[in-house]
Amino acid sequence: MSGSGAPPRQDRSELAHKADPSQDVVLVVNAGSSSIKFAVYGVGGDGLDRLTHGEIDGIGTLPRFHARDASGAEITGLPWAKDSNFSVHKLIEALIEWIEQRCGRGRIMAAGHRVVLGGLEHTAPVLINAGLLERLRELIPLAPMHQPRNLEPIEALAKLNPKMPQVACFDTAFHRTIPEIAQLYGLPRKLTEAGARRYGFHGLSYEYIASVLPRFDERAAGGRTAVAHLGNGASMCALVGGRSVATTMGFSPLSGLLMGTRPGEIDPGLLLWLMQAKGMAVEAIEAMLYHECGLKGVSGISSDMRDLLASDDAHARQAVDLFIYRICWELGSLAAAAEGLDALIFTAGIGENASSVREAVCRQSAWLGIELDAAANARGEQRISTIASPVSVWVIPTDEERMIAIHTLAILKELPKTIL
Secondary structure, three states: OOOOOOOOOOOOOOOOOOOOOOOOEEEEEEEOOOEEEEEEEEEEOOEEEEEEEEEEEOOOOOOEEEEEEOOOOEOOOOOOOOOOOOOHHHHHHHHHHHHHHHHOOOOEEEEEEEEOOOOOOOOOOEEOOHHHHHHHHHOHHHOOOOHHHHHHHHHHHHHHOOOOOEEEEEOOHHHHHOOHHHHOOOOOHHHHHOOOOOOOOOHHHHHHHHHHHHHHOHHHHHOEEEEEEEOOOEEEEEEEOOEEEEEOOOOOOOOOOOOOOOOOOOOHHHHHHHHHOOOOOHHHHHHHHHHOOHHHHHHOOOOOHHHHHOOOOHHHHHHHHHHHHHHHHHHHHHHHHHOOOOEEEEEHHHHHHOHHHHHHHHHHOHHHOEOEOHHHHHHOOOEOEOOOOOEEEEEOOOOHHHHHHHHHHHHHHHOOOOOO
C-alpha cells in the first residue's frame, strides 16, 4: 500500500512485541483538530485484542508519533524522518505502512472512524460509501472544527485502498433516544427543520460506559445514572436503563459544561454584544469560542486541569471552581430529566484522575443522596461512595476506541464474503 509519495521512513529495527504475523487486524482512527489517535485490534476467536495504540500529534506544525504495545510498553522509532512535516494524507499513509509491517502476513481488514456528527438520520454505525461521505461533508457547517478533521483520514484511506471497508461511528448516534421535546430549541420551526436542534456528543464514550456498567452496578445499569465525561472536551449524560435521555452538549460541542478551551453554556445575547458593541467578526468569535475560553480563558494560565490544580494563582482556583460549579448545576438538571438518580459515573481524563474534582462534585451534590467515601476516592478506587450511599458513585475508564472496533467488526460480519 506504500506509494512513491510516502514519507521517508526511519529504520524500524527497534520495534518490538509484534503481533501474530498471520493475525488480521481492525484499525480504529479518532481524528482531532491537531492529532490523530489510533488503535489496532487483533481479530481472533475470542474477539478483539488491542495490539497497539498511539497518537500522531502536532499536525500542521511538526508531527510527533507516540505508540505503545499491548503490554503498555512504549514503542520507539518513528515511521517518518524527524524533520518531516506532512499533510494528513501523507501521515495516514505512513501510519498504514507502519501497521502493515507489524502485521506481517496479516492484513488490515477494515478501519473504524469516530465521526462527531451523523445528523438525525444515523442512529447506528454505518459502512461508508461515496454517498454517505458526501452527506457527512454537508454537515460540516454544524461542526466546522470537528467534522472536517474526522473525514480527512477516511478520504486518505479511500485513496490508499478503495476496497478496504470503512465504518463511521457517530458521536451523536447514542443520543437519538433522547425524547423529541428535549431535542428542541425555542426557535422558529423552519430553523428546527433545517437542523437547529440538540444533537449531543461523546456518545461513543457513553455507549461504552453503558455497556460495561452491569459489571459494576446492576441497579445503576437498569436505573437512572448520570455519566460525567470530563476531559479537555467535557459533557454529561443521563441514562435510564442504559439509554440516553438527556445530555449537556446540544447543537455543537461548544455547549454545556466549561471545558479546556470552550466556554460551555453562554447567553446568546452575549454573542450579539460581541458583534455589535465590540465589533468582533464571526470568524474571530468562532476562534475565541473554540480555542481561548473555558479553563484557559478563565485562568489565563492553562487549559490543563493538572496545571490549574497545582497552581496557587487565584484565577486558576476560580477556573477550577467554575468547572465544578457547572458540573453540579448540570447534575441537578440531569437528575430532573431522569426523574431521580441511582448512580454517578466519572470518566475520561479529569474524571478518572482528578480526585479533588470528584470530591468537590460529590460534596456539593450531597443533596442528591451522594455519600462520598473520601479515602476510597483518594486511593483511586472504582467505587468512591459509601456502601450505604443512596446514590452509588463510580470511576470507570472509558474506551471509545474499543467501542468503535466492536461496531466495525460487527458490520464486517454482515458483509458478503466476496467483499472481504
